Amino acid sequence: MLKVTPKTKKILVPLISIFAGFLVGALIMLIWSYNPFEAYSSMFSSALGNMNGIGETIREATPLIFTAIGFAIASSAGFFNIGLPGQAQAGWLTSIWIVLANPNMPKVILLPLAVIAGALAGAAVAGVAGWLRAQFGTNEVITTIMLNYIVLYSCQYLMQQVMSSKLRIDTDTTKTITANGSLKIDWLSSMFGDSRINAGIFLALIGVFIYWYLMKKTTTGFEIRSVGANPYASRYAGMSTKKNIIYSMLLSGGFAGLGGVVQGLGTYQNYFTQTTSLDIGWDGLSVALLGGGTAIGILLAAILFSILKIGGLGMQTIAGIPYEIVSIVIAAIIFFVAIQYVIGLLFKSRKASVEEPEQKTDGTNTANTTSTEGGQR
């Protein structure tokens, strides 16, 4: 067994996992007689090889960052929010609707309004599950799954029956939004080879910062983490478990809603009827788990995920590898990153929890002096 310091381990383990994933992917392709070098080079060249590819990769990562943060907040409070697809979808439709309904409003008002409304819509959907959990102890896994369906079909109903026909092309597709409500930035798009990259990425970076700040620096984050780690002791410390359940679900849904907003106001510029729950919801869950729930981890995992997705397209079109094989290869890579905890066991890390070695010296002293001053008399 190898002996390494905790810090090296933290960096080494994910790298080795990713490498192992690519290796297994290569083996799979070899078995099916495809050239793995060609395949991987087409993956990287299409995802990162030109400005358009980079732009698309970043664009792909944008909503995932939001939904992953949504998942991570709920899970620090001890909830498994798998309603991210529905919450994102609610955010998407709401933001598009608001923009379409106010074509003449100035951008400085309309854009923030649409973004906030989208976040609130996501929060409202998740809030229902939170409230049910706080009030009746209803299992959030079941309620959030059911809410995915409710949102899916409610959106369909709203499109067909409620939305004014002036706002849509047909019952399945809305009109394209006007520039005063769009996250598109022309110079950014053209800088990145006319890709669909948009201001959403800036919002996402702010989101990552807010997430980190909220969880690590505020009393709200402290309470959410505390309730998630030990609800009993938290109650004894005067925290309200109910309040924190609802807060964390509202925040979680808010972020998931923003994932839908950037998809609508950024990527697609409209809303169109969905037949299944949104991928960005499910992928966000994986990204959060891959990133270990930390702010920086989520950012990196979202980028990795997007490289694989965008690169996967390239593998099909450039290297001619069938969709099924590409999916297996991508799954293998993700699988290996996900089991990095297992790979981590290969290293006999010297107690990973402490990172401030300078505390060792005085600490040892405290521990070795027998308690002569124990009584303080």
Add this chain to the structure above:
Amino acid sequence: MENTTNVIEMKHIVKDFNGFKANNDINLTLRKGEILALLGENGAGKSTLMSILSGLLMPTSGEIDVRGQEVEIKNPTVAKNLGIGMVHQHFMLMESFTVLENIILGHETTKGPKLDFKKAQQQIEELSQRYNLNIDPKKKVSEITVAQQQRVEILKVLYRGADIMIFDEPTAVLTPQEITEFIQIIKELAKEGKSIILITHKLEEIKRAADRVTVIRAGKSVGTFDVSDVTNNRLAELMVGRHVNMKLDKPSAEVGKTTLKVSDLKVKNKQGILALKGLSFNLRAGEILGVAGIDGNGQDELVRALTGMQHVDSGKISINDEDMTNQKVRKITEKGVSYIPSDRQKYGLILPFSISDNLALQNYYQQPYSSHHVMHYDLIHQHADELIKKFDIRTTGSSLPVSDLSGGNQQKVIIARELDLDSDLIIAFQPTRGLDVGAIEYIHQQLLLERAKGKAILLISYELDEIMQLSDRIIVLHDGDISGEVKPEETSDEELGLLMTGIKKEGNAFA
């Protein structure tokens, strides 16, 4: 002679946690058929040493011989095959499983592909009878008492064929009666030729149960002694490295106004049965009121009602003349109530959080530790370091997760946090559970200091000694009601024992 063969020799054991040596050159020998007590302060390294012996931790260096053979105990399976079994400080049972299932878990007797429950049950019943354990293997673990759960742990170890048995603070969770029974059980086991290591902080128990005692201090061996050759005072000194006052000097109480007034308190338990049947008592500033009684006579409900964790059905609780019945937990805390819970890991601490976060658990939301919802971690750390020093919490740093602390030091974290609140009323529920004599002395001193400062202290304990030593008055709880009120200097263990079983006093001589 048989009884001088060493079944275990641990030589120069060192265990290094990231530069901190929890064990630093420890020697220990265990003879066949003896009960060896392992004594040391909180954080001295006892659990660490025993985890090494049972394969949960690997030593950094040192040698272990089992029955004369040098071995490397890489994992618990190796330990099991060597006949070493351990009953842990915190039990490891599955609540929703039956006793039988718990015992055979991971050690299933199979008949073909099927589990042979019948045979296992028979074996367990035999063992249970042979050692007088009185365990019904068909009961669910959630249905039996803590003492019975411990016997299940013992059965588990026996069932796996251990003849070297390690008990890590087994008596910390037992009532005095249960302790007597427990000692009988292990003596019986030793007579059968099993070799036993017993960790306990109670010197009295060492006297009663053990043949020899090995003392360790701050990770180092101090020595091994025949129990009959050393006095309790000497043991305490060896362990702490200084003189320990076994007797407290308690100045007479200077009692002030009434801080806590409980009148006709009725509280239902989880099953909806009245657990407190109209309790009334007063507690004044500068006074320690002891609540004695056998576990399960309403202590939990009393504490939960006072701290705002449980709904009060009728009656009134007032603190400093203000009605605090059915108030929110935080409101009660802010009104001036500190609380030291008996189950520290469940109610007192957030185990994955750092020591400093745990120390801030009651005031993180207040100035100066946060303002406008933003935490000031630098101040929280600084304050934690002060408390760590003041309360002598043994650790390598305040950012360590509190779960890495030894059991006793975890308790000190809670005590430091709660006493630091400077509340008028301190509710201490088994405050010294699992603490070494030095630490107990320290906690008792602290409580007396608080008393001298004019705080009112409600001390709920199953430890009669503790109640007798500290209390100014004692009320005895039996079946949700007060079966008597006595003064420590006017009563005896016998009288308290009778009151605890509900036999009321004739004529109220001392009330």
